[in-house]
Amino acid sequence: MGLPYPNVAVTMLVVDLARLLRRRFEAALADLDTGLTAGEARTLFYVWRHPGQRQAALAEIMFVEPMTLVGYLDSLGKAGLIKRCPDPRDKRANLIELTPEADPLLERIGGALQSVRAKALEEVPDEEKQVLESLLQTMKDSLLSDAFPGKQK
Numbered sequence: 001m002g003l004p005y006p007n008v009a010v011t012m013l014v015v016d017l018a019r020l021l022r023r024r025f026e027a028a029l030a031d032l033d034t035g036l037t038a039g040e041a042r043t044l045f046y047v048w049r050h051p052g053q054r055q056a057a058l059a060e061i062m063f064v065e066p067m068t069l070v071g072y073l074d075s076l077g078k079a080g081l082i083k084r085c086p087d088p089r090d091k092r093a094n095l096i097e098l099t100p101e102a103d104p105l106l107e108r109i110g111g112a113l114q115s116v117r118a119k120a121l122e123e124v125p126d127e128e129k130q131v132l133e134s135l136l137q138t139m140k141d142s143l144l145s146d147a148f149p150g151k152q153k
Helices: 009-032 038-049 055-062 066-078 102-121 126-147
Strands: 082-087 090-098
Touching: 009 038, 009 102, 038 055, 038 066, 038 090, 038 102, 055 066, 055 090, 066 082, 090 102
Parallel strands: none
Antiparallel strands: 082 090
16 A cells, blocks of 8 residues: 655646756856856846845845855956945945946846746746746745745745
8 A cells, every 4th residue: 555645746846847947047148158157147136136235145035055155256256247345334244236347247147037937938828927926926935934934025
C-alpha cells in the first residue's frame, strides 16, 4: 500500500517556472552582451528600484546572503555602475546608489525582462494577466508574512 501523492502541483509548477524564467533571462542577457551575470543584473535592477539602501537592507530585499551581494556590488562598482556612499547616520554603513553609466544598461536589461515576460505570457489572455500577477503576489506575501513578519512586497 503506497502513500497518496501529495498535492504539490502548484508548488512544483512555480519552482519550475522560476527556473525557466531565470534560464530565459540569462540567455537574453547573454544576447545583449552586457558583461553582467544574472545576479549582477538583478542587483542593478534592485538598486534602481530601491535607491539609497544600506547593503544589508538590499540583501534582505533581494533574499540573498550579504556576502553574495557584496560580490555583485564589487563587480558593479568596478564596472562603474554603482557607488557606495557613506551613510550620514552611520559612518560604518554604506548606501548603494546608481551611477549615470547604469542608465543605458538598465534600459537594455529592462528590455530583456520585457521580452522574457512577453514570451511567458504570450498565450495568457489579456484579462487573465492581471489576475495571475495578483495571485502570484498574494502567494509571495503569504510566504513573507510567515517567514518574515512585517515584511512587505
